[in-house]
Amino acid sequence: MTDPASRLQGRHLDAQETRPAAEREAAWLATLPRLVEQARGAPAMRESLQDVEAAAIHSRAALARLPVTRKPELLERQKGQRATDPFGGYSTIGWRALRGLAGARRVYQSPGPIYEPEGVTPDYWRIARALVAAGFEAGDLVHNSFSYHLTPGAWMMESGAQAIGCAVFPGGVGNTELQLQAMADLRPDAYCGTPSFLRILLEKAAEAGMALPSLKKALVSGEAFPPSLRDWLRDRGVEGYQAYATADVGLIAYETGAREGLVVDEGVLVEIVRPGTGDPVPEGEVGEVVVTVAHADYPLLRFGTGDLSAILPGPCPTGRSNVRIRGWMGRADQTAKVRGMFVHPSQVAEIVRRHAELMRARLVVSGEMANDRMTLRVEAATRPEGLADAVAHTVRDVTKLRADIELCAPGSLPNDGKVIEDARRYE
Numbered sequence: 288m289t290d291p292a293s294r295l296q297g298r299h300l301d302a303q304e305t306r307p308a309a310e311r312e313a314a315w316l317a318t319l320p321r322l323v324e325q326a327r328g329a330p331a332m333r334e335s336l337q338d339v340e341a342a343a344i345h346s347r348a349a350l351a352r353l354p355v356t357r358k359p360e361l362l363e364r365q366k367g368q369r370a371t372d373p374f375g376g377y378s379t380i381g382w383r384a385l386r387g388l389a390g391a392r393r394v395y396q397s398p399g400p401i402y403e404p405e406g407v408t409p410d411y412w413r414i415a416r417a418l419v420a421a422g423f424e425a426g427d428l429v430h431n432s433f434s435y436h437l438t439p440g441a442w443m444m445e446s447g448a449q450a451i452g453c454a455v456f457p458g459g460v461g462n463t464e465l466q467l468q469a470m471a472d473l474r475p476d477a478y479c480g481t482p483s484f485l486r487i488l489l490e491k492a493a494e495a496g497m498a499l500p501s502l503k504k505a506l507v508s509g510e511a512f513p514p515s516l517r518d519w520l521r522d523r524g525v526e527g528y529q530a531y532a533t534a535d536v537g538l539i540a541y542e543t544g545a546r547e548g549l550v551v552d553e554g555v556l557v558e559i560v561r562p563g564t565g566d567p568v569p570e571g572e573v574g575e576v577v578v579t580v581a582h583a584d585y586p587l588l589r590f591g592t593g594d595l596s597a598i599l600p601g602p603c604p605t606g607r608s609n610v611r612i613r614g615w616m617g618r619a620d621q622t623a624k625v626r627g628m629f630v631h632p633s634q635v636a637e638i639v640r641r642h643a644e645l646m647r648a649r650l651v652v653s654g655e656m657a658n659d660r661m662t663l664r665v666e667a668a669t670r671p672e673g674l675a676d677a678v679a680h681t682v683r684d685v686t687k688l689r690a691d692i693e694l695c696a697p698g699s700l701p702n703d704g705k706v707i708e709d710a711r712r713y714e
Contacts, residue, residue, distance in 0.1 A: 326586035331376030355565040357591035406584040412537030414447025421528035425452030432480030444479040474501035482507040509627030548611035562619035575619040632706040661690035
């Protein structure tokens with residue numbers, strides 16, 4: 288029997304993936320001056336690049352001298368300009384009431400809240416490349432269980448699937464029984480969504496005695512995908528591959544049949560920098576993933592993802608010649624990704640602000656990956672009846688996630704400045 292991964296070795300979206308690495312690097316360096324000039328079309332980027340001569344940005348070293356834009360900064364600028372520009376000056380597209388702009392197909396709200404635009408370019412987030420690497424083909428039916436509500440996850444996958452000729456069932460999140468019924472009736476070839484929800488679906492199907500023999504492949508994202516869960520899926524006939532993508536810059540890197548790290552997408556330039564700085568680290572050293580995207584609509588140059596990773600040596604055995612990263616290795620800041628959603632320290636502060644009884648809070652994320660649990664430990668000066676339930680409701684309102692609430696005595700939380708503690712096990 289042929290190993291499913293071996294069938295993917297020679298499948299690529301286009302010739303860009305296998306061009307000589309030196310050719311790719313030269314093309315990127317030649318493009319950098321134009322990207323800097325394009326970025327000045329966005330007011331926020333024009334401000335940060337005001338003293339930069341675009342023509343001088345033609346090397347990695349020159350690029351490394353540009354400032355890094357991180358999500359907290361983007362969020363604060365958006366908050367400060369809500370009345371005039373909900374994108375905080377980072378977008379060159381919008382709608383008539385937004386600086387007379389046009390060109391936005393959709394607008395999304397990610398936790399924070401942070402607003403992101405979507406332009407009209409087909410496969411706007413470049414997800415098709417990751418889907419092909421995972422074995423998706425024209426004519427497949429894809430069961431898409433990312434959220435179609437507020438955030439762009441589902442639309443990212445749908446646009447990529449449609450770009451390679453797939454049909455899509457918009458499953459969204461929740462409604463497990465209805466989604467299983469749809470799978471039994473429609474017999475999808477493939478799945479997109481978080482790996483933890485795919486596991487839930489397969490477990491529920493087994494409990495109900497429901498066979499899903501058509502489902503053979505999956506592209507998962509939004510949370511860690513440990514080898515133990517990958518093997519669990521394989522034992523049930525599903526080959527899962529992971530995509531590393533964000534709502535800000537789209538696809539960053541993707542897994543291939545070689546199962547040796549993640550190959551960087553052709554549409555981004557990745558640097559690994561020392562956390563808290565913009566300084567690139569030596570190859571192999573763990574640091575923050577910083578991304579420059581070749582996109583005039585939302586021209587983020589040196590966008591700090593807050594994710595930790597490292598460059599792997601050598602090319603991918605599948606023939607893809609772009610650099611590879613080790614994958615997600617944690618967060619460079621206290622922001623945590625829980626069940627596919629980012630939770631920010633500012634959100635914890637907002638929860639405390641809404642309840643006069645609360646003094647300090649510490650959000651603890653625990654459990655194994657794909658089985659996350661959140662516990663909000665809060666110091667409470669007084670404990671009126673129903674306080675824990677009220678705080679739990681606020682957590683859901685602010686983060687879109689559920690958490691257990693633990694009321695603590697004043698002064699009992701550690702005095703270490705930590706607002707979010709990631710106590711999960713990464714196996």
